[in-house]
Amino acid sequence: MNGIEKEIDGLGRVVIPIEYRKRLGFELNSKVVISAENGMIQISPINKVCVLCGKRVEKGRKLPLCPKCVELIKSE
């Protein structure tokens, strides 16, 4: 099995591993979307993160890229 094994508590809660939270921008009190498909539960941050550096991207941006990375791409 791939991934980190966790236990569900009596209230149905699971701790999202810190490394995943950091990498994907799940910050304290941030909102998430939970969906179930193909026998899996997917938890996505509502605030998108930059696909290149993982920093939070403001809502409303068309591309999941932060301004810094956009500038970096433009300059290359």
Ligand SMILES: [Zn+2]
């Ligand atoms: Zn970035």
